[in-house]
Every structure is written in structure tokens, then in C-alpha cells.
Amino acid sequence: MTDVSARAPDSSASGGSVLLTLMKLRTFIALIAVLVVFSIAAPNFLSAANLILMAKHVALNAFLAMGMTFVIITGGIDLSVGSIVGLCGMVAGYLVLNGIDLQVGYTVYFNVVEIAFITLAVGIVIGAVNGLLITRLNVAPFIATLGTLYVARGLALLSSDGRTFPNLVGKPELGTTGFGYLGAGKLLGLPVSIWILVVVALGAAYLARFTPLGRHIFAVGGNERAARISGVRVNMVKMFVYMFSGFCAAIVGLIISSELMASHPATGESFELNAIAAAVLGGTSMSGGRGTIGGTIVGAFVIGILSDGLVMMGVSSFWQMVIKGLVIIVAVVVDQAQRRLQSRVTLMQMAKVG
Amino acid sequence: MNSGHDVILKLEDISKVYAGTVAVKHADFEVRKGAVNVLVGENGAGKSTLMKIIAGVERPTAGRILLDGNEVSFSSSGDAVGRGIGMVFQELNLFGNLSVAENIFATRELTNALRKIDHKAQEHRAAEFLEQLEAGIRPDMLVEDLRIGQQQLVEIAKAVSLDARVLIMDEPTSALSAAEVEILFKVIADLKARGVAIVYISHRLEELIRIGDYITVLRDGRITGQEEMKNVDTQWIVRQMIGSDAKDFAKADGHQPGEEIFRAEEICLPRVTGGLAVDHVSLSVGAGEILGIYGLMGAGRSELFDCIMGRHGQASGRIFIDGKPVKERDTTRRIRRGLALIPEDRQREGLVSILSVASNLTLASLSRFVSLFHIRGGAEKQAVTQMVRELVIKVADPVQEVSSLSGGNQQKVVIGKALLTGPKVLLMDEPSRGIDVGAKADVFRTMRKLSRDGLGILFATSDLDEVMALSDRIAVMSNGKLTGMFNRAEATEAAIIAASALGHGPSPNTENNAHD
Structure with a gap:
């Protein structure tokens, strides 16, 4: 990589644009590189079963990373997603096992679809709390979401006194069976969670590219004051991105509980960092205004495949962390080099035009 | 020497x-x-x-x-x-x-x-x-x-x-x-x-x-x-x-301003440090009229515009468009009522510099190109192409980042953004600041054309020439107050300068020790 940055200044205009294209595609190149390396180094890596298993792992991080991408594009950060995953898993588990006791001798049990919607609503509400703290009370996003990180984790632990809700099969007479479908079910040969990822990702990518809200998200991150003067409802945009992030985290909470058929209150610890890493690897700028859903998904795959592949190769988990960290740093260094090269190429083009 | x-x-x-x-x-x-x-x-x-x-x-x-x-x-x-x-x-x-x-x-x-x-x-x-x-x-x-x-x-x-x-x-x-x-x-x-x-x-x-x-x-x-x-x-x-060579101001075409399109009454904005940044300012503009607001730095011109756009929650006063009161207090809905601001500081308030020229142009008017929630790319592109041509924005391709343009062309993008919202009243804060002579002439020509089309234009400037050459009427602000209002025929440079210096003499609210 040092080689690239050292060569960049001398490259001619055409060489510059070739290099620029390569740099723009860097996450894809990294993805192909990890695929090629592991398919050679790790036996069975390319088997269909293994690819699907990896995709399921990646999907969890990809959900969080998508929500994180929008938040980061507006210039914020959401540290609370890992805790929302944990809390939403506990909410789902609690509802399956216990229902809601109305305190008057009745207990209401919900069917699985209702439970899923309630859980998603919980995620969205926590996101809304983040949004309100940030827009109405002017708390810095880092601090606001750090606060909700602790609160949500604490609530998750309180909900069961720190115990796991085991065996979420439900009872047929209460209509609470079928919770395992999300995590274990298959549709047309692919796991349900992958299908959900495809749907949410396409929706998010569409939102980013073809809706006013998407455009406003980028405008707020690029220049909040200018956006405000142009009539963008900045506070609404921010509310949306944190609520969407909470929504994504709730999906992950549901899927994990469903896969394990159990809810553990510590689920999701440090997931937020993986999500940030995937977003940054996919080209999202921490200073706001830049990023794509597609890039983030590819970033999530690079990180996920990297860690699964290293496990398959038998690399120690300590080394895995070192490697993951280096990959992230290199990605950002290349990103900066690309920016510089880009502006040079633009200037050169302007000079050519006159 | x-x-x-x-x-x-x-x-x-x-x-x-x-x-x-x-x-x-x-x-x-x-x-x-x-x-x-x-x-x-x-x-x-x-x-x-x-x-x-x-x-x-x-x-x-x-x-x-x-x-x-x-x-x-x-x-x-x-x-x-x-x-x-x-x-x-x-x-x-x-x-x-x-x-x-x-x-x-x-x-x-x-x-x-x-x-x-x-x-x-x-x-x-x-x-x-x-x-x-x-x-x-x-x-x-x-x-x-x-x-x-x-x-x-x-x-x-x-x-x-x-x-x-x-x-x-x-x-x-x-x-x-x-x-x-x-x-x-x-x-x-x-x-x-x-x-x-x-x-x-x-x-x-x-x-x-x-x-x-x-x-x-x-x-x-x-x-x-x-x-x-x-x-x-x-x-x-x-x-x-x-210099003897007069600047390239677009000539007035002699059209008569129409009926009142915009009126502001008793606009006040308190200063954080006490006193008023905008002090009971009332003024009105007719359709097709250009009202120049002259004042030195800190006279309260930009703050007045900010109040009119609804950028300050603590501002008071009433505004009317077409004689109807504007009750909306936030910028978004005031833009919908037909107000648009071209801010003084292009970089900080006018443009989202990392977005493309096209995205910047349509940022304030996206709802025009939307069916349900989908941005119709074709309609947007057409509007962008038309605006680029109309304002003579020199750009090879509107998907270029706006920061790659020269200052004058960036200013035209900011103006284009405001025009795409279909405003009735245009507020321009130092529209010619920091742009080259050719672009200035273009901006002035555009102002003339817009006033011919029946827009009411308020423009703030600290350039005496500009205010004399472009305005149908000239308002002068000093220390947050409106200190003069002249018809072009009767305005003289001396009178305008005198009005802009009012309140700068020793006066009770400019004491040093206001803080103690």
C-alpha cells in the first residue's frame, strides 16, 4: 500500500485515472482477494454449505452496518446498536416464554409475527430516544448513544436477572410456536435471514439513491447549515437514521435469538465496533457526507469472510484481531490516497478544459 | 512621494x-x-x-x-x-x-x-x-x-x-x-x-x-x-x-414595480450579549422591485434575512407575502411559501461541497421531482440542465462535485438552487462577494431578469456602487436599525453613507462596559 501512495504523485493523467478506478474498487478487490486466498488455503472453503454459513454470519453484521452507514453519513455515530441487539433479543424471548402479565389475572400471549413487530418497535423506540437526545437536547451523538448503550444493556440484564431465556420453542396452545423460522428456516434453498438482508439492503440502497430522504441524509452530513437553509428538516432526517439503526439492530436481535432458540442478555457486546468497521471499510467517511449501502455490504463481507476464513485456516483468534485491525487501517489510508488523487485528477481536467 | x-x-x-x-x-x-x-x-x-x-x-x-x-x-x-x-x-x-x-x-x-x-x-x-x-x-x-x-x-x-x-x-x-x-x-x-x-x-x-x-x-x-x-x-x-470605466451593471429596463409582494413588520432579533441585532425593522417590496439594503459590516443585514427565513427561534415580528401573513416559523415551510435566501457565506451556508452540482441545485426543491417518494431522475436532470443553461453555469457535467467550480459558478449554483424552489421573494446576501467580474455581470443580469419576471428581490450589500446601480429603492441599515429609505432618483452617495453611519457615534448601547 505504501507503494501505491508513493507512486500516485508521479502518475500521468491517464495512469492516474486507472489507479483511481482501482482505488475506487478497492473493497471489491479486497473481497475477491480474500475469497481467492481462502479458497486456496482453506479446504472446503468454497463448498456451498460453508458459503451459506458464512453468509449467515456476515448478514448479522451487515444489518448493523447498514444502519450505521446512514448514521455516519449524517455525521453521527451509533454506539448503542450492540446493546439494542441484546435487549431486543431479550424482549422477544420474554414475550415467547412469559407473554405480558396484565396484573388482573390475565396474561396476554402474542403470536410470533406480533412478537417480531413488537421487538422491531422496541428497537425503533430506542433509536428514537437516541434521535431525540441528539436533536432536541443537543447531546453529542457519541455521548447520547454511549448512554443508551449502557441503559439498554442494563435493561437486558434486568429483564432476566442476568439469566438466559432458554428453549424458545413456545407452546402450540398459546400460538407462540415457530420462533425458530427466522434463524433456521429456508426459502428457495437460502436461509430466511439472507432473504431479509437482501430485502432490507435493496430498500436501503433505493432509499439512499432515489428518495428525497436519502438525498437529505447526504446533504445533512455534507453541510448541515446549508441543508437547513435549503429547507431540509435536519432534525427529522437525524431522527430517521437513528430509528433505522435501531430497527436494523432489532432485526439482528430477533435473528440471533431465533438461531439459538434462546436469548442471552450479553448478546451483541461490541457488535457496534464491527458495524463501524464494515461501514468504514466500505468507503463511508467518518466525517459525514460520503458512503454507500453497497460498499458497506461488501465491507461487511470482507470482514466476515476474513474472520471465518482465518478460523478455518486455524489462525489464532489473537492474530485474527491484529489482521482485522490492519485491514481497517489500510482501507482508510487507501481511502485518503484516493481522495487526494481524485482532487488532483479533477484539477488536471479543469486545467485541460481551460 | x-x-x-x-x-x-x-x-x-x-x-x-x-x-x-x-x-x-x-x-x-x-x-x-x-x-x-x-x-x-x-x-x-x-x-x-x-x-x-x-x-x-x-x-x-x-x-x-x-x-x-x-x-x-x-x-x-x-x-x-x-x-x-x-x-x-x-x-x-x-x-x-x-x-x-x-x-x-x-x-x-x-x-x-x-x-x-x-x-x-x-x-x-x-x-x-x-x-x-x-x-x-x-x-x-x-x-x-x-x-x-x-x-x-x-x-x-x-x-x-x-x-x-x-x-x-x-x-x-x-x-x-x-x-x-x-x-x-x-x-x-x-x-x-x-x-x-x-x-x-x-x-x-x-x-x-x-x-x-x-x-x-x-x-x-x-x-x-x-x-x-x-x-x-x-x-x-x-x-x-x-475607476472611470463603469462596472458592467445590467441596465434597468424601465419596468414599473407592481403591487406589494412582501412586507416585514417590526422584525426584532435579540443579541446574545444583550441589545438587539435587528431593531424593529419594517420594510416592503413590490413585485418586480429590487430593494437594495446597504450597511456596513455588523449593521444587521444578514441577521434581518435570517429572521425573515425563520432561522432564529427568538426573533419576533410579522411577515406577509402577497398581503397574507406568514405564520410558519421554520425555514422549510417558509421556502414553500415562496421565500428563498442566497446566503452570504457560500461555503458554509450555501453549498454542500461534497455533493454534485446537480444535487446541490435541486436540494431545496426535490419535492418538485418526486412522485410518491421516488425521485424522477429524468425530470430532475431536465431541470438541472435548464438551470445550468439559463444561469450560464460553466460546468462540463453536472455530476461533477460542486467544489470543483470557480467561485462565480458556485454562486450561480446557489442562486439556481434558490430559483428552483419557485420563489416569489428572493433574499440575496452579498450576491457578488468573492466572484470575478464576468460572473458578477451575469449575477446582476440574472437579478434584472428575475425582477422583470415579477419577483421581489431584497439584496444586501456593502458595495455602494452596486446598491446605487441595481436598486429601485435603497434601504440603509446601521446598528440593527433601518436608518434610511431612498428612491433611486433621490438617493445620493453622501446621504446613504451618512445614514449608514448613524448610531455609530457614542451612544448608550455601545458602551464598553456593557459586560460588567
């Missing part, structure tokens, strides 16, 4: 080129010891660039700098400071989170034997400088707690503390009250007596004539006149500044 003052610093044939524009062209400039060397010129004439070259902030593209007769080149402002050249910058360069004393000694901290900062000594020394300025500022106060005028005094104290041989002051009085200006002049006289060469930049002609010894006039990056102050008068200065 002969007198008792020796030349300490000499610029020879200096030019400075930025991407796209030439800011200074073959300038020769002499700075004399123990005298106030005045530099005047209109906005964008190149004064600040020239001063930044002297202060080592910018390096000249061509030409020589001679200090005491020896050629020098400054690699940084620290380098220039090392050779005895200090500068009071127009935009304040202070650290709001540090104390006054820490600001004054920033990068030259007084330390004890162990390299620990000696705060006592710093505050003691700082107090001496502040004493001279009679500002009532304690050295341990945080800079962000001071009024703008007081911050400017700190900036001046900082420059004085450099013990510079050449001291550049770029509009040092722009935020000072009349009493504070008097104190500054005393300090300047004191520095002069010590043999310091002072370079003084200001827009206020009466000020220049009072304290200047030598005057140099810049126009469009060229030096058009250099004289001893005692040989010149205001008319001479204005002639040199504006």
Missing part, C-alpha cells in the same frame, strides 16, 4: 494567482516607518491577499519582497513574525476555549526554567497590553465569553505584543464601537511615535483620512493610486477605487 519617513518594506512587481483568478497583478507597494500606510479598495480588489503575502500567510506567484532593502521570502507566518511583521486579521484568529492571556501568547508562551508555562507572568504582561486598550478585559477571561468587539481588541493586543516593526491591521474597526475606535487610534499614534510602520486597511473613508499618512488604492488586483494623504480627498479616493 517624498517625506521624512524611510521605506522599511517594499513589494516589487508582486502577482498572486489562484486557481482560476488573478488576485494581485504586478503590484508595487511601499511601507514607511513611523507612519500609517493606508490601503483601500473594494471587496475583492486584492487587499487582503496583498497583506497575506506580506505577513507570510501566502506566497507570491511572482515578484520580490524587500525588507530593509534586502530581498526576503517568508515560508510561513511564523517566519514573517520572526522578522518583525505582525498582522491583525480580518477574520478573528483566536482560540475561544483559551483565556485572553493564553491567546496573546499563543506559540510564544512565557515559560519558567522547567519549560512550564508561567501563567502569572503571562497574565501580568497581557494585562499591560490590555491596559493600553482600556478595554476592561481581564487576562484570565475566556475569549469565547467576550463580545466580538472585545475579541477584536484582544486580536489587536496580540499583534501589539509582538513588538513588530511592521504591523498590518485588516479592518480592525469593523466590530468596534466608536469609543473603542478612539482608543485604537490612540494606540496607533503611540506605535507610530515608536517608529512602527502600520499598514491599515478599512472601508471607512473618514477613518482613513483621519489617521492615514500615505494611501494606496487597489482596484481589481492592480494598484491605481499612491499618494500622501494630505494631498488627497474623498473624491480622489473614490475615483481611484471605482
